[in-house]
Structures are given as structure tokens and as C-alpha cells.
Amino acid sequence: MEQFTQHTGLILPLDRANVDTDAIIPKQYLKSIKRTGFGPTLFDDWRYVTVGEPGMDHSKRVLNSEFVLNQPEFVGASILLARKNFGCGSSREHAVWALVGYGFRVVIAPSFADIFFNNSFKSGLLPIVLDNEMVDFLFDKSLSGQGYSLTVNLEKQQIVLPSGDTFAFDVDHYRKYCLLNGLDDIALTLKHTDAIKAYEEQRKQEAPWLF
Amino acid sequence: MASRTLYDKVWDAHVVHQEDDGTSLLYIDRHLIHEVTSPQAFEGLVLANRKPWRTDSVLAVPDHNIPTINRDKGITDPVAKLQLETLDKNCKAFGLTKFDMNDIRQGIVHIIGPEQGATLPGMTVVCGDSHTSTHGAFGALAYGIGTSEVEHVLATQCLIQKKMKNMLVNVEGQTGKGVTAKDIVLSIIAKLGTAGGTGYAIEFAGQAIRDLSMEGRMTVCNMAIEAGARAGMVAVDEKTIKYVKGRPYAPTKEQWQQASTAWLELTSDANAIFDATVVIDASTIEPQVTWGTSPEMVLPISAIVPSPDDETDTVKAQGIARALTYMGLKAGEAINNIKIDKVFIGSCTNSRIEDLREAAAIAQGHKIADNIMLAMVVPGSGLVKQQAEQEGLDKIFIDAGFEWREPGCSMCLAMNADRLEAGERCASTSNRNFEGRQGQGGRTHLVSPAMAAGAAIAGHFVDIREL
Numbered sequence: 046m047e048q049f050t051q052h053t054g055l056i057l058p059l060d061r062a063n064v065d066t067d068a069i070i071p072k073q074y075l076k077s078i079k080r081t082g083f084g085p086t087l088f089d090d091w092r093y094v095t096v097g098e099p100g101m102d103h104s105k106r107v108l109n110s111e112f113v114l115n116q117p118e119f120v121g122a123s124i125l126l127a128r129k130n131f132g133c134g135s136s137r138e139h140a141v142w143a144l145v146g147y148g149f150r151v152v153i154a155p156s157f158a159d160i161f162f163n164n165s166f167k168s169g170l171l172p173i174v175l176d177n178e179m180v181d182f183l184f185d186k187s188l189s190g191q192g193y194s195l196t197v198n199l200e201k202q203q204i205v206l207p208s209g210d211t212f213a214f215d216v217d218h219y220r221k222y223c224l225l226n227g228l229d230d231i232a233l234t235l236k237h238t239d240a241i242k243a244y245e246e247q248r249k250q251e252a253p254w255l256f
Numbered sequence: 257m258a259s260r261t262l263y264d265k266v267w268d269a270h271v272v273h274q275e276d277d278g279t280s281l282l283y284i285d286r287h288l289i290h291e292v293t294s295p296q297a298f299e300g301l302v303l304a305n306r307k308p309w310r311t312d313s314v315l316a317v318p319d320h321n322i323p324t325i326n327r328d329k330g331i332t333d334p335v336a337k338l339q340l341e342t343l344d345k346n347c348k349a350f351g352l353t354k355f356d357m358n359d360i361r362q363g364i365v366h367i368i369g370p371e372q373g374a375t376l377p378g379m380t381v382v383c384g385d386s387h388t389s390t391h392g393a394f395g396a397l398a399y400g401i402g403t404s405e406v407e408h409v410l411a412t413q414c415l416i417q418k419k420m421k422n423m424l425v426n427v428e429g430q431t432g433k434g435v436t437a438k439d440i441v442l443s444i445i446a447k448l449g450t451a452g453g454t455g456y457a458i459e460f461a462g463q464a465i466r467d468l469s470m471e472g473r474m475t476v477c478n479m480a481i482e483a484g485a486r487a488g489m490v491a492v493d494e495k496t497i498k499y500v501k502g503r504p505y506a507p508t509k510e511q512w513q514q515a516s517t518a519w520l521e522l523t524s525d526a527n528a529i530f531d532a533t534v535v536i537d538a539s540t541i542e543p544q545v546t547w548g549t550s551p552e553m554v555l556p557i558s559a560i561v562p563s564p565d566d567e568t569d570t571v572k573a574q575g576i577a578r579a580l581t582y583m584g585l586k587a588g589e590a591i592n593n594i595k596i597d598k599v600f601i602g603s604c605t606n607s608r609i610e611d612l613r614e615a616a617a618i619a620q621g622h623k624i625a626d627n628i629m630l631a632m633v634v635p636g637s638g639l640v641k642q643q644a645e646q647e648g649l650d651k652i653f654i655d656a657g658f659e660w661r662e663p664g665c666s667m668c669l670a671m672n673a674d675r676l677e678a679g680e681r682c683a684s685t686s687n688r689n690f691e692g693r694q695g696q697g698g699r700t701h702l703v704s705p706a707m708a709a710g711a712a713i714a715g716h717f718v719d720i721r722e723l
């Protein structure tokens with residue numbers, strides 16, 4: 046897993062609710078058998094004027110200048126800000142790979158869909174839930190024309206505004222630990238090999254039809 | 257022991273280890289795999305020099321990416337072909353059971369699990385696909401997982417999970433004529449919203465759910481994820497047990513006796529406590545049609561398209577305005593006047609035999625309307641297709657002008673050649689009406705199989721209760 050300790054970056058304000066994983070990475074790109082290469086087709090349907098297909102040279106496609114990702118003041122953004130229920134729909138982890146591939150390290154929203162939320166941590170993308178008021182505030186700031194940057198400190202669970210003001214966010218203890226240390230959770234689970242085997246033995250007695 | 261919900265019981269039976277903060281290792285009994293979300297998981301396994309923990313727990317099938325016509329010609333799209341070959345290669349390398357494209361048992365992963373008896377009551381079932389919630393219809397705890405979790409389950413037979421909260425959705429009373437499982441679940445989503453179930457395991461209960469067949473219960477659980485709930489469940493009853501009996505993967509002889517007795521315990525205790533309860537009166541449910549770009553944007557057939565001006569919440573009003581533009585609809589339009597271009601009957605929501613019977617009953621003796629460019633029926637599995645053909649349903653569809661295809665996900669997500677072109681409007685029995693879901697610029701209206709067939713015949717949405 047990619048390590049995450051602290052990150053400073055520019056906000057991309059994507060002012061929509063229920064952004065689904067189909068929108069984050071459209072289905073035609075899911076034919077790939079790799080984890081990489083999804084960055085250029087992140088938000089493909091919104092980002093380009095024409096329909097994209099795998100194998101195209103995406104740098105030659107015509108951009109949709111109205112889409113926020115293509116606006117000059119947000120070039121290089123690495124913190125995505127969105128409305129409620131971000132990442133709903135399909136379980137495709139390709140959505141996370143596309144966000145990370147583009148350069149995002151943090152997503153902030155008032156709520157996330159469960160599967161997306163879970164997938165994010167696996168590739169070092171930190172999803173942060175903030176209340177609506179704070180999300181509104183960040184939208185206001187980042188849409189005001191100049192671009193707006195934040196520092197996210199995972200160790201301290203703190204967001205630092207350009208003014209120096211800080212405020213806290215929640216993160217699950219286990220996930221924080223894995224992310225801070227860039228740990229492979231399979232290796233952690235395999236430390237419990239004996240417990241898994243013991244469970245299986247007991248279960249074979251209780252419910253033999255499962256084996 | 258304190259009273260427990262169905263979810264509590266299945267959860268408790270699968271906890272291998274628990275950390276102080278509640279993070280648990282949950283043992284997984286059944287792992288379903290398809291071609292799209294597994295290649296990177298196998299790659300990770302190989303790179304780390306690991307092997308699947310329990311090969312007999314895995315059942316693999318290609319479904320998302322395969323053609324629904326001319327299968328004898330093989331797969332022409334080289335990118336899709338590589339993905340399908342990769343599944344094949346991985347299954348062979350690790351000795352995993354896989355149904356090939358031309359195997360009669362091939363089909364959509366969520367159709368074939370139950371069909372084969374690979375999904376059993378009380379199991380934990382995972383698949384790298386969000387509609388894994390379908391299998392909860394058997395009183396199983398079934399989650400959709402991401403690719404890293406696919407790798408994790410392959411390597412350890414466990415999933416790292418925190419326990420979700422319990423929600424009870426009680427659909428009381430009886431539904432009226434022409435109201436199906438699809439209409440029930442769409443009206444539940446209308447009430448809960450697409451995020452209403454986030455963080456919960458939903459148990460669907462009440463007379464209207466008990467009255468449903470197992471197939472209907474699968475339709476309801478299938479769309480739990482559309483209400484944000486990773487898992488939907490229905491308590492086990494005699495119907496569940498009758499459905500499972502005799503299926504290829506189901507237990508036999510003494511084990512059958514033992515299992516079926518144990519399964520009857522898979523219900524919530526009478527005084528079990530739920531963190532949230534939602535009650536719906538089944539008699540008020542009408543046939544449903546989605547009008548927007550999220551499954552919560554759904555209304556009864558008798559309704560009119562809403563206006564953003566009537567919405568006080570600005571984020572929601574913007575959402576409605578956006579959806580109307582995308583869908584090419586005007587506020588105030590009657591839903592039953594909306595004309596359609598294509599019809600898709602299929603997907604893991606509605607491609608089982610009862611769905612096809614329901615649609616065929618409406619189509620029988622009619623022809624699709626002149627404005628319908630394509631109406632297709634895609635059975636959920638080879639076995640569903642065979643059964644339908646034995647009953648003559650294929651003839652009914654073909655005579656009415658529908659195309660009769662090979663099983664797969666098809667136009668539910670349009671990864672293969674089956675898709676909408678920009679601006680085309682589709683009556684679809686699938687589960688997602690997101691922008692571009694069925695093809696970029698395509699417009700999807702989610703309906704039941706009977707409503708889809710009715711729309712195909714009329715050329716626009718109709719209230720099938722009036723046919």
C-alpha cells in the first residue's frame with residue numbers, strides 16, 4: 046500500500062452529489078488488466094468532448110473546457126472536493142486507480158459510498174468526511190477564482206487552511222495505521238494464519254456443508 | 257444470548273478475529289469471480305508469491321465483457337479478449353472452477369451463484385461486484401468488494417471489515433396486481449435515497465417480501481446497493497430451502513438434513529433491535545419508472561416529471577436540472593408519454609426465468625412499436641435461456657420483434673457491443689441509470705420486465721395494469 050503521512054495540494058471543486066464510479070472511470074477502460082494507466086481517462090465523459098476508447102492517444106483529444114478539471118486555475122489539483130455520496134455505484138477499484146493515476150491523494154466529501162471508501166485506502170488515497178458546512182466553506186473558497194490549497198496531516202488528523210487555522214477529521218484507527226506505514230494488509234492478516242485455520246476446523250464441525 | 261438480527265447471526269458466525277476498535281477478520285465461504293475485477297488481484301497474488309487459500313470456495317465466470325451474439329466466432333475485440341484469456345489463465349494456474357463462455361452454466365455471476373446452489377443460506381459471499389448483495393436473498397451475508405479485497409480474500413479467505421449497522425425495511429401488506437419485486441425495490445430506493453442505506457446491512461421483511469418468490473427476493477436484494485447498503489438480506493423460510501434443494505452445489509443426504517435445519521434459524525429474533533426501521537405500505541406501490549440519472553430519481557407510472565423549481569434544497573435542485581437536461585425531459589411531462597428508442601430486458605436484477613415469463617406474458621401476440629429501434633432479451637444464464645426455450649418464450653419474443661441473445665451483462669453496463677448511442681432512450685430492466693451507464697449520452701429508464709415489454713409494444717411507457 047502507498048504510504049500517506051502529510052499532503053499539501055490544491056483543491057479541485059467538483060460541485061456534484063452522487064458522483065458515481067461509472068463517471069469516475071467509464072466502463073470501456075475496465076477492459077484493461079493493469080492497475081495503472083487510468084489517469085488520462087479519469088472523468089472521461091465529462092472531461093473530453095468526444096467519446097474515448099482504450100488505446101487512444103488521450104492527449105490528442107479535444108477537452109471540454111467547461112469541466113472544472115480542465116480549467117486553468119485548477120491545474121495540478123491533488124485534493125478533490127465533492128458533494129454527498131461520492132463514489133456510489135459499481136465496486137470498480139479502477140475509480141480509485143484513476144484518481145490516484147491523475148494525481149489525487151485526498152478526496153473530501155460530506156459522505157462516501159462504502160465500497161469506494163474502502164477501496165481508497167488500498168491505493169493510498171485518503172477519503173475525508175467533513176460536515177456540510179465545512180464542505181460549503183471549502184467550495185466557496187476554492188471557487189472564488191484564485192485556487193485554494195490545504196495541508197492534510199494524517200498523523201495529527203488535521204486539515205490546515207492557508208490562514209493557518211486547523212480543524213480535525215476522523216479516521217479509522219486500523220486504516221490510519223496501515224496508511225501511515227504503507228502496510229500491506231494481506232501480510233497483516235496472514236499473521237492470523239493460525240486463527241483462520243482454527244476457525245476452519247471448528248466450522249467444519251458445525252457446518253460441514255460449507256467445505 | 258441477547259436477541260440478534262439475521263445480520264448479527266451471520267456476522268457472529270464468521271468472525272475469525274477482532275481488534276479492539278471493532279475491525280474484524282470475517283471468514284468468507286464463497287468467492288465469486290469474473291473477468292473485469294480480478295486480473296489485478298491475481299497479478300498481485302503472483303507478485304507477492306502467494307496462492308489462493310481455499311480454491312474450492314471460488315467459482316469464476318466471464319460475464320461483463322462477453323458478446324451476446326455470434327459466440328462461435330470468438331471474441332473480436334482484442335482488449336476484451338485479453339481480459340477473458342487472463343481469467344482463463346489465472347483459473348487454470350490456480351486450479352479454480354470456471355464456467356467457460358460456451359458452457360450451458362455460464363451466465364451473469366449473480367444469476368449463476370444461486371442457480372448452482374453455490375450460494376447457500378448463512379454463507380458469507382463476496383465478489384468484485386457491487387451487486388453481490390443479490391445473494392442476501394438467501395439469508396447470506398453478501399458484499400461487493402474492490403479488487404484489492406478480491407486479492408485479500410484469495411490470499412487469506414478473510415475480509416477486513418467493521419460491523420455495519422442494522423436496518424429493517426418492512427414492506428407491509430400486499431402489492432396490487434402488476435406490481436413486481438422491481439417496483440417494490442425502486443419504491444424503497446425512492447424512500448431511502450441512494451445513500452440512505454450507507455453503513456447499514458438492510459434486512460427486507462414484511463408480508464410483501466415473504467410473498468415474493470426467491471427470484472423476486474433476489475431482485476430486491478440486488479438493488480440494496482442502489483440505496484447505499486453494501487448488503488441486503490431476507491430471512492430464510494421454507495421457500496428458501498425448497499429453492500436450494502437439489503442444486504448442484506447444495507448439500508445432500510445427512511448434510512442436507514443438518515443444513516436445512518440450521519438454516520431455518522436464520523431469521524431475526526422477535527425482539528431484535530435495529531438501528532433504523534423503515535415501513536412501506538405495499539398496497540400504495542405502483543409500477544415504477546426512473547426519470548433521472550440516479551436510481552432515487554424514480555416515480556410511479558402515473559406521475560409527471562418533476563421540476564427543480566419545486567425543490568428547496570439547492571444541491572438537489574441543481575441535480576434535478578442536470579438530470580432533466582441529460583435525459584432530454586421537460587418538467588411536467590407525463591411519464592407515460594415518454595417515447596423510447598430501445599428496450600433491454602436482462603441484467604442480474606431481472607434476467608431470471610420468472611422475469612422472462614413476466615415480460616413474455618405482455619409481449620405475447622403483439623409486435624414492438626415502429627419507433628423501437630432495438631428490443632433485446634438477454635437471459636441471465638445458459639440454463640435460464642434453455643428453460644425459456646423449452647417454454648417457448650424465445651418464440652414469443654422473436655415473433656414480437658425482440659432479439660434473443662446469449663447470456664451476459666450486455667447492455668446493463670455496455671462493456672461489449674450492446675449499447676446506447678448518444679441521445680437514445682431505453683426502457684431497461686437493469687439497476688443503474690447513471691449518465692453514460694448504457695453508452696455515452698444514452699438515457700436509461702429503469703423498469704420491471706413487464707413494464708419494459710409494455711413499453712416495447714406501445715413505443716412509450718404504459719401502465720401495464722391497464723393492458
Ligand code: SF4
Nearest residue numbers: 387603604665668669
Ligand atoms: S448485469 Fe449489470 S449490474 Fe449485474 S453484474 Fe453485470 S454489469 Fe453488474
